[in-house]
Amino acid sequence: MGKHYLLNLYDCSFVLLNDELCLIQLLESAATASGATVVQTISKKFEPQGVTVICLLSESHISIHTWPEEGKAAVDVYTCGDCDPKIGCDMIIEQLHSNNHTLSYIER
Amino acid sequence: MGKHYLLNLYDCSFVLLNDELCLIQLLESAATASGATVVQTISKKFEPQGVTVICLLSESHISIHTWPEEGKAAVDVYTCGDCDPKIGCDMIIEQLHSNNHTLSYIER
Numbered sequence: 001m002g003k004h005y006l007l008n009l010y011d012c013s014f015v016l017l018n019d020e021l022c023l024i025q026l027l028e029s030a031a032t033a034s035g036a037t038v039v040q041t042i043s044k045k046f047e048p049q050g051v052t053v054i055c056l057l058s059e060s061h062i063s064i065h066t067w068p069e070e071g072k073a074a075v076d077v078y079t080c081g082d083c084d085p086k087i088g089c090d091m092i093i094e095q096l097h098s099n100n101h102t103l104s105y106i107e108r
Numbered sequence: 109m110g111k112h113y114l115l116n117l118y119d120c121s122f123v124l125l126n127d128e129l130c131l132i133q134l135l136e137s138a139a140t141a142s143g144a145t146v147v148q149t150i151s152k153k154f155e156p157q158g159v160t161v162i163c164l165l166s167e168s169h170i171s172i173h174t175w176p177e178e179g180k181a182a183v184d185v186y187t188c189g190d191c192d193p194k195i196g197c198d199m200i201i202e203q204l205h206s207n208n209h210t211l212s213y214i215e216r
Contacts, residue, residue, distance in 0.1 A: 001116060001173070001180055002173075002182065039152050039160075040150050042150055042162075044148070052147075052164055054162055054169055056150050056151075056160055056162055058154075060160070061160070065168050065169075065188075072109055076186075078182075078184075106114060106212065108116060108182045
């Protein structure tokens with residue numbers, strides 16, 4: 001039922017992790033780079049900080065939840081079909097300038 | 109960064125897995141039963157069959173992707189804070205009458 005990467009990011013900047021628009025653009029770009037099609041994107045900016053972005057894809061979903069005050073984010077890139085979700089993970093790791101991350105792969 | 113259950117369901121009925129409204133109600137009920145708060149729900153009915161439902165929660169997200177023609181569904185119940193996402197998983201397993209499932213737990 002697809003390829004699912006669970007990516008935990010640490011030591012990221014507060015500003016990046018709290019920028020809702022930036023994170024929407026990043027997730028949509030990562031989905032497209034993985035070969036997926038974005039059907040709909042929703043997001044929520046929490047108070048006093050923190051952002052969630054979720055893209056519903058034709059091929060499953062991609063999501064990010066951030067804790068800017070701790071420099072942490074949890075990302076899921078889950079796709080079925082011929083996509084390569086690892087490409088999206090690599091883009092997110094690079095663009096959030098994470099100094100430390102864990103990446104787990106699960107075949108669904 | 110929270111508790112994440114990855115639930116794969118097999119041998120489910122075509123009709124249940126292709127019922128978008130039913131799946132929306134099920135996911136929202138499962139989220140609430142887990143102690144989470146639904147911020148927004150989005151869904152997509154695919155042609156010729158298949159449904160995706162994703163709820164953005166105050167405490168992360170819950171999602172389902174279905175392949176009715178194969179009797180399969182992939183569910184994620186991911187929550188932070190004091191929620192108990194296992195309760196939501198049990199509700200989904202029961203209400204989709206799955207005869208066969210796998211459940212993986214990941215501490216994010």
